[in-house]
Amino acid sequence: MNQSVIAFDHVWKKYPLLKDRPGFKEFFVNFHKSFKKRREGNNYFYALKDLTLKIQRGGCVGVIGKNGAGKSTFLSLMLGTILPSRGTVMVKDRVTPLLELGAGFHPDLTGRENVVLNGVLLGLTKEDVLRKMPSIIDFSEIEDFADVPVRTYSSGMYLRLAFSVAIHTDPEIFIIDEVLSVGDEGFQKKSRDAILRLIKSGVTTVLVSHNLQVIEELCTRALWLDHGEVVAEGEPGMVIEKYREEIIAPRQKTSL
C-alpha cells in the first residue's frame, strides 16, 4: 500500500514567453540577434521550480494555490501531455484525467461515438468501452440523446456524459481539475459520491480545487503551490489553515 506511484524528482518546467509569435520574417531579420537572446536566456517563465515529491498509492492529494501557481502544469506533467524541462517524472499506474470535460468530444459525432473515442483515448480498449456503454449512458442520464450528435446537447448534458466516461474507465490514478460541480444539484451529488467511492476503493487521486472545504473533506494530504514552488504540504487541515491566513485574510483586509 505504501508504495509510491508518482515521483517528481527536481522537476522544472519553463515556457518561452510568447509575446508575439516570431514568423519567418522576424526570424530572418533578427537572425543575428536570436543567438544573443538565447544566451541571455531570460525570456522564460518558470511554471514549476525544482519540485520534488512522492505520492503513495491510494492517497488523495489536494492541490491548492492561486491562479498561475503551477497547479495545472503539475497535473499535465503527471498525465504526460507535457514533458519536464529538467528533472524526471515517474508515474507507475495509468492516469485518467478529468480536466476539461468533453475536450475530446467532436460536435458532429453522436454521444455513443464520442464515448467510444473518449474511452479509448483514456486508455480502454474498444470492447471495454462497448461493454460499459449501458452503464455510462445510464449514469449520464442522457438515454434519449445517446444517438444524436453532441452539438445538439445542452452544456449540462455534454459535461455529464464526459464525466460519466471518465468515471467508468477504471482509473488507477485519477486527476481532477476543478470539475466537481457538474450538472444540476442531483447530478452534483451523484458525481461527488462516485468520486468518493473511487477514493475509498483505493484509487490514487490528485485533486485541484479552489473549494477548500472539498479538499478538507476528501483528501488525506494537501499541497500548496505558489509561483511554481511548494509553500506547504501535509495534513489538509494544517495546510489549508496556513493558506487561509496568508492568502485569504490579507485580501479581505485590503478589500475592506
Next chain:
Amino acid sequence: MDLLWLLTRKEITLQYKRTSLGILWSLLNPLLLALIYYIAFIVILKIPKKDFPLFLLAALFPWTWFANSVNASTVSMIANRSLIKKFPFPKHFLLTAGVFSQGVHFLLSLPIIAVLIYFYGKTAHAVWLLAIPLLLFIQFIMTIGVSLAVSVINVYFMDFQFIVAFLLNMFFWMTPILYQLDTIPDPYRFLSLYINPLTPLMSSWRELFMSNKIHWNWMIIAFLSSLVVFFAGLIIFRRLSSRLDEVL
C-alpha cells in the same frame, strides 16, 4: 491500435457526416475531376493521345492522396490541439490516421481507373496484386515522412502552411503527372528521377495501370527515396515534438 483505427474512422466519417451522398463523394469527386480533364484536354485542346484521361488519372489519383494528406497534416497538430493537451497518446497517430483516411479515398477512386482501363480495351493483370500493395506501402512511408516534418514545423512557424501549399503546387508541376517522364529533356530527366522522390513513385503507378508492368528500377528508386524522406521526417518530428507543448 484501437485508437489509430478509431481516429481513422473518425476522419472518414466526419468528412461526409452531414452530406446526403456520404462516402459516395469519394467516388464522385474523382469522377467529376476525370470529366473536367476529359473536356479540357480531349474536347477542347484535342490532344491526339486518345487514352489521355487514363494516362493522367493513373498518376493524378495517387498524387491527390499525397497532396491531401500533406495538406491535412500541416494543420493537424493545431486542429487537434485540445486532444493533444488533454490526453496522453502518440501524436503521430493523428498524422497516420489522416494518411490512412486519405488512402481509403484513393482506394475508392481505383474502380474509376479500372473502368477506364476496360474502356480503352485493356485488362487488369495479376501483377496488380503484387504491385498495388508495394506501391501503397512505398507511398505511405513517403507521405508519412513528409507529414511528420510539416506537422511540427507548422506549429513553430505558422507561415509554413502557405509555403507548403506553394510547394505542393510546385511539385505538382515538377512531377510527371500531366506529362510523361520522357518529355523532360535529358539531363533534367535524371535529376527529376533521382531528386524528386515523387517522380519515380507516380511514374510507377502510371506504368502499372497503363501497361501492367512493374518498372523495377523506378520502384527501387521510389522505395529508397521514401526511406530517406521517412527518416528525415522522423528525425525532425522527434527533435521538434519534445518542446511542442510549450508553443502549442
